[in-house]
Amino acid sequence: MRYDRASNQLDRHPNCILAAYMATEPDAPIRDQDHRCIRPSPARADEWGATLAAMSSMYGLSPETDLSPLNGCMLTFVGFGQYQLQLAFSGDADCSISIEGDYTVAPRGHEPTTYSEAVAGATALLPILGHTVTSAMVPSDGTVRVVFDDGSVVEVLDSLSHYESYQISLGGHRLIV
DSSP states (O other): OEEEEGGGTOOOOTTOOOEEEEOSSTTSOEEOTTOOEEEOOGGGHHHHHHHHHHHGGGSSOOTTOOOGGGTTOEEEEEEEOSSOEEEEEESSSOEEEEEOSOEEEEOTTSOOEEESSGGGGHHHHGGGTTOBEEEEEEEETTEEEEEETTSOEEEEOOOOSSSOOEEEEETTEEEEO
């Protein structure tokens, strides 16, 4: 096997860089760094389709999800990349939200605005720095709502059907949607 970059071989989100082990045979499956199959050989394509259908239930986030570790945490960092927005919180549990999909910001007393690009919401997010989370919840499947002590609301949407929309780190736990 030879080591190659999957970015030349896979249709994937532009912000994601994967490394894969590629066999020298053209029909060999591609595997990720943990040796899980991320593209089957043509002979196993039907089985792969069934596996993906079974895995579809892991996407989204249930309204029963406990996001209470965010409550009482202060927003201490807002960072922007070309395809990613990072929100970091300090408190009893260090928490963060990494957004690659759509999100909305509703400053206190204003209507929410939806942003599809990470840096697009900068002017709405920066005033929230230093404010504390009063409530964090999942009001509907896949949507995360974070309410701050100044009345501002940030919602993270599960907007990318084939890729990660966001990740939430709650102390030692990570949720990937």
